[in-house]
Amino acid sequence: MFVPCEGGGPDLQGFTLLMPAVSVGNVGQLAIDLVISTLRMTKIGYFYTDCLVPMVGNNPYATSNENSVELSINAEVYSLPSKKLVVLQIRSPFIKNKYRPFCQALLSWVESSKCARVILLSSSHAYQRDDEQLLGTPLRYLLTPALEKAVGGHMQELKWKEMEKIAAYPGINDAEKVLHIPGGGITKLLFTESCSKGIQMAVLLKFCSEGDNIPDAFALVNYLNEWLQLIKSKGSHSTDISPEQEIPDTSSQWKIPSSWRLLFGNGLPPALF
């Protein structure tokens, strides 16, 4: 359930909810970190749930000693009212058998808070691509029927590739196609639930493998930016954006949060050499 930091809670009617799936390479979560850090979003509440492994730490987006002592937990909500954007960040894996309860709790919050649409950032195992998927862009999108009507055309203009369906029984019956997102965590479940509830949801995902997934996160967040225009990308001509809107300086691009230090372990013991 959503618990606001203070007061009765903000009005999220008409907002876009951006959230990650806990998926291969944690790419969605890394991309969300970049969005929150770059847009300097404010924390407005927590998503209190028994579905995620508990964890706490100090402010992952700290920029100074003063703001470094704010406690963060495993699922928090940030907002940027000027862009009608609300972001849910998930920082730990799901507990066994808790996918479905989490999806239900999340979608029920989406409906009760009257968010306009949900954008899910995710990833899928690169090694499970078929021959055609090995060529061209590793980025894909999916739209629920409710959102297809609104933005389907825009996706065509952007020349984005829709996530292909695969045969349910390969080699036996190629006619029946199903959606298969290996390594995508709750992506498929959340997407199919949104379809059946008529919720406007888009999934943006990247094919990747475990490893240094920082470049994958940048690719995914730039993909998102092509659509949402959260920051001015290099070489773009956005003359229709008014001066009042807060768009960070082009030269800074996406800001890496301070918590991305030491992603691959500590310093080496001197006795090794």
Place this chain on the structure above:
Amino acid sequence: MRGALRGRGRGRAAMATFFGEVVAAPSRAGVDDDEEEAAGEALEETPEDREIRRRVEEKREVAVRWALPAGEAAPGVAPEPLPCSRFVVAVGHNAAAFLSSFILDSTCWEVVGAVKLWNEWCRTSNTTNVLPTDSFCLFYRLISDPTVLLCQCSCYVAEDQQFQWLEKVFGHIRKEGLQVTILSTCPVADYKTQESTLTLPSPFLKALKTKEFKEQVCCPLLEQPNIVRDLPAAVLSYCQVWQIPAVLYQCYTDVIKLDTVTIEAFKPLLSSETLKNLVKDVSESTKSLKKLLTTNENHNNIYI
């Protein structure tokens, strides 16, 4: 149990290593392919599968027993929540032993509750007369000030049990005027720092506090990118969400078993607002620590 659940058998994710053997590909994201199938096929579970799942959940249920004062309400009626001004939770053997050595004694404190649970790592002891090396979770109340509660939790509470523990324990405690202190330990190898952990002077203490906690902390705060997990994290998260002042003291140590050096690393807390009025006599503490050492030695001896 997994074998009993029928799946479409799409095949596990696999990869070949340099030696040519095929292994299941692990993922940092903690995503299990079976989970995805299970989520999609939960609706196709047979009554048999459901029954097995229900029995496992029942076995893993966390039961909290509270001692009822004389003349309490009839059975079946939920007992009244305990008024509480200070709640100190010690998670792990060393933190629990710190409370035993420096705070707890049989004259000033009484047992008011116990947690009974089972998981793959431990089963809680059935008695309240426990050894420092046993697995147990007991609640104590200060007889002279019944709003002061202590919890020693040396059993491992699994991730699917932590939320239950939280709701059942905090559900029985009044939150008005409450302040929580959590003590816990973890391996120094988990500490992320620019230097190597081999050069760090362990054991050492680091703290995390909720927004509402305004008192002085007894040691430096835990820097990013370090995090805390498990039950201590669950308790601190609960306090942060529900705006309860709370502080967590994490002791990074290179000894995993019961160890007096690790226990003594918590000593700076004895001068904190929460604990300074609860500290035992120095001679008592020394006796308790010595007793701990001998008990520990006996249990660690694998030779007759």
